[in-house]
Amino acid sequence: MTGWAPRLRRGARLGFDPVRRTPVVLFPEGVLVLNSTAEAVLRSCDGAATVPEIVSVLERRYAGVRAEDVLTVLRGFAARGVIQPEEQA
């Protein structure tokens, strides 16, 4: 995971749903309704920031951020096809 700098996959984009009043991520296979932390994680997936860098960005905004949790969230998004998987780093 050291070099993993996750980015959204082609065809995936973040949005805001005025009906549900929540952030969402839209991608070819589906839609995920996001909470604000999940949104913040995805927003920092710019293809440049590595996982430890993403963690430190989040630490500035949220209390009690744990690196393992962030990694779990990222792997979940990769499994759903939202971000590029880690083996490609």
Next chain:
Amino acid sequence: MTQPPLGLLAELTHRCPLHCPYCSNPVELVVRDRELTTDQWRSVLTQARELGVLQVHLSGGEPLARRDLPELVSHASSLGCYVNLVTSGLGLTEERMADLAARGIEHVQLSVQAADPARADLIAGTRAAKHKRAAANAVRAAGLPLTVNAVLHRGNHDQVGAIIDLAEELGADRLELANTQFYGWALRNRAALMPTKAQLAAAEPIVRAARRRLAGRLEVIYVLADYQESYPKPCMHGWGARQLTVAPDGAVLPCPSATVINTLEFENATRRPLAEIWYESPSFNAFRGEDWMREPCRSCERRSVDFGGCRCQAFMLTGAAENADPVCALSPHHGLVEDAVQPVAELPFVMRG
């Protein structure tokens, strides 16, 4: 509590230049003069977004057969929806694709019928194969992600490896290898389409090796042959749970094949607001939750995993939609499925109309 839907499958038309015998469209196809008008589709899309729909799959039949497709794409996209085009690719020129992309299509799913043109054209019932490459190139030129979809059956299972190579050549981001689900024309052709045990066993290592080889370049999804599994699929993630389908004539359905359940009355988007249909109609509420379940599902631990399988399959095969999907080995009707997978002599296809 019923949640708002996330997805809309808009079956714009049943018209199609292909005649795939595996087609999941209903055997009684909606004719052109019963199709919704442009304004009616616009209204369906607007209402769907207000109801919570975020992803619209424009499908059919062949969605490119609708002359107002560009307008409907613009409309769905302006509402903020993610718009998918599900197509056979016939008629998808580079110009047309560029226009549709500019109007808001964000992803294209392109079907192929087999790996080599002769076999593919035989299955499509027309000269379809030669259009696929141009269609795929057009999608890539527009900079959109491409999913190639191949429906697998007895007549093309031996080409799984070559279909994977074809998807790679076409520059796909994803490949869906979907064993035929037996609805509509596919159910009519079930005996001719049923893959053999040997075919399924042979495909497995090929798919596994391809996944490893192509990891990160081409994602390979394999949809199981549910008749040959012990438990049913979690059909639609539950009835009336996440998605709705609007048929070409405006019928509003919990799943694309729901009209087979002729004990239910389905409402029409031209006569009742979509939100009322989603939340209040007897058809959408018929199999929500678990109260409708019979044994063995009612007391089964897997009921929250698979929701008792597919209601349409239960109805078509056992005569009652409340029964367990007979694909389930625990179903008292499972013998029907065991019989259906028995090898038969090769049969001719009944081509889709």
